[in-house]
Amino acid sequence: MAAADAMTDAARHREAVAIAPGVHWIGALDPALRTFDIILRTEQGTTYNAYLVRGRDGVAVIDTVKAEFAEEFFARLESVADYGEIRAIVLNHLEPDHSGALPELLRRAPQATLYISARAPAILNGLLKSVVPRPKPPLVTVKTGDSLSLGERKLRFLLTPFVHWPDTQCTYLADEGVLFCGDLFGCHLCDGRLFDDRIGEFWPAIDYYYAHIMRPFAHQVREALAEILPLEPRVLAPTHGPILRERPRRYLEHYQALARRPANGPPRLAIFYISAYGNTAQMAEAIAAGAGEADGVQVSTHDIETGETAAFLDLIEGADAVAFGSPTINGDAVKPVWDLLSSLATIDVKGKRAGAFGSYGWSGEAIWLIEERLRGLKMQLPVPGLRIKLIPSTEEIAACHAFGRQLADSLVGGPGSARTLDLAEIG
Amino acid sequence: MPKANITFDDIGKTVSVPAGTRVIEVSERIGAGILYGCREGDCGTCMMQVLEGRDNLTEPSVLEEKVLRENMANGHDRLACQAQIIGDCRIRPA
Incomplete structure (x- = not known):
């Protein structure tokens, strides 16, 4: 014109x-x-x-x-x-x-x-x-x-x-x-x-x-x-x-x-992490492996450092459960994690299962802070956050497996089934 | 402690709760579709429709009555942040 x-x-x-x-x-x-x-x-x-x-x-x-x-x-x-x-x-x-x-x-x-x-x-x-x-x-x-x-x-x-x-x-x-x-x-x-x-x-x-x-x-x-x-x-x-x-x-x-509802399919767990020395990344892998043992749960892992927030939001919107892993630096989760968590207000995450994990050097506050944010978003935290000091041991890797398995189990066997739930179960 | 079942019609889930629990405490945790604003019985955002068991929720306070009136609620509507569950009921977002 x-x-x-x-x-x-x-x-x-x-x-x-x-x-x-x-x-x-x-x-x-x-x-x-x-x-x-x-x-x-x-x-x-x-x-x-x-x-x-x-x-x-x-x-x-x-x-x-x-x-x-x-x-x-x-x-x-x-x-x-x-x-x-x-x-x-x-x-x-x-x-x-x-x-x-x-x-x-x-x-x-x-x-x-x-x-x-x-x-x-x-x-x-x-x-x-x-x-x-x-x-x-x-x-x-x-x-x-x-x-x-x-x-x-x-x-x-x-x-x-x-x-x-x-x-x-x-x-x-x-x-x-x-x-x-x-x-x-x-x-x-x-x-x-x-x-x-x-x-x-x-x-x-x-x-x-x-x-x-x-x-x-x-x-x-x-x-x-x-x-x-x-x-x-x-x-x-x-x-x-x-x-x-x-x-x-x-x-x-x-x-x-x-506005389409995510397609019906197997329940999905998306794991997001960022890692300074590879320890939190190792935890993410072990959590994914543990979750993969649950029947019929589709698991994916994503490095926050190299991904795009917009694509992550699409993944989270379509997921039934999400886990966030961050090291603790100066008593806090790192900024890229907060950037992603602060973006979650633009999608509907209410009621999704969620969990936090991370390796730390001194104190490991990041996990608690992430959990507070997830609760603030009205997500359900069926498994307590997992904190590991520095390099995970064999036992601690097993704990990561269990964390992943429990989170995935909450999608297939826990709240979500048709039975009457107890308030204490939905944490 | 006496327990009661609350069913969230929009997501098809039923939760057993200790009597006296506020609806908001359950609906937020189970991911039902009720939205919340102030959480203090003032804004009216969390209005819900009681489909069954209206008498199994505590009576509305003077404040809640006022907010319901201001929001032109009908007799089946309550505020999820105020109503406490004392017996079985079924609800959905208003």
Whole structure:
């Protein structure tokens, strides 16, 4: 697309952009943003997408924008509606980048009723408590199946909790097949051309967004997709990035692939280690050999020093058990181990089996510290951590075997079977 | 010590626990799908749906009642960080 054509876009004016009959984008562009929520790089900026739906009996505003962009949002809103026409404000997600203009919108449209999910009132309270005078809008909390009539057309609500906050929901305009999907299917990409078919390739932005925002909630993404797929939406209108209207099903299928449950197969144990003098590496080998004796458990070992964190995260996400080995240097596990352990918050590891091991010279605190981190991640530690002073002896190698075997056994014979477990067993 | 069974419907696991154990203590260890925020009965993140054995959980405190009300909970919902197990029950994330 020629540069001049690229400029014929929302960045050049402050007017609403039609996305379907009676449906407008009234969001804001933030091309200069370089970091989002501390954790995401946004080298292409972002958009805060808000929408307006007009029916015979009034207007609904769906989501707002970050507070600093309120003026742009109101200018776009005013280009297609008067404040007195607004009957409803729907908030699919109350995080401040989508609710920042809410207090002012409530002041300008005091007659409007607020529609939020049943999990959202406490968050709304947190957002409005410091606003003076405090707005007290008429409030309706909704659940899946509830709808809001605008006359000849209806907005239908679908609760999709934890994608990626407790309050998240989607709103569906059936007559045009437009799904206002909140942060689902979103990405950080600021392009005033607004629509996927005008922008071209941006899958990496979608994947990056998913990896940092949705991935820890893969289970909830699957549940949300189960609600959304049967609707066969013709337009996906997320709160960040392009509006998706060219074969939208491919975005749903892409999300299905990203959130896919690891394939059924033998239980997997992945062992990660780093070693200064080869002793912790020797322990890792012996643990792997011991684990390999358990029936049907697939075991792999990985040297943290030479591997890539992203690939390790994929392995850990797909594993049923993981073990981390580190030497102790200056009373701590070494930095590459912490780098990997700190990355685990971006995937769902809750409930997986885990263990820690390592060789040490003086004191061996690394193992306890790793175990604390694993417990903090809500992983289960069926076998106490294994600490060996310097070079493992034959007996100590046997202890490594036993450690590996017990960890692997916990996958095939322990918690995970159908029997009733005792609380003491799940450590 | 009296024991009770709690079943986590989302992962199909049943755990036998000493009576008085809070649901959070079990669900975190077994890897059930309830998510947690403050763990102090304030944020409402850990709301769960009690499918069976509602009377086999301790009565909600005034604080829990308030948080449940704020989150528009229905009569089957409780906070996993507050409810203590005193008899057999079956739950799932709300």
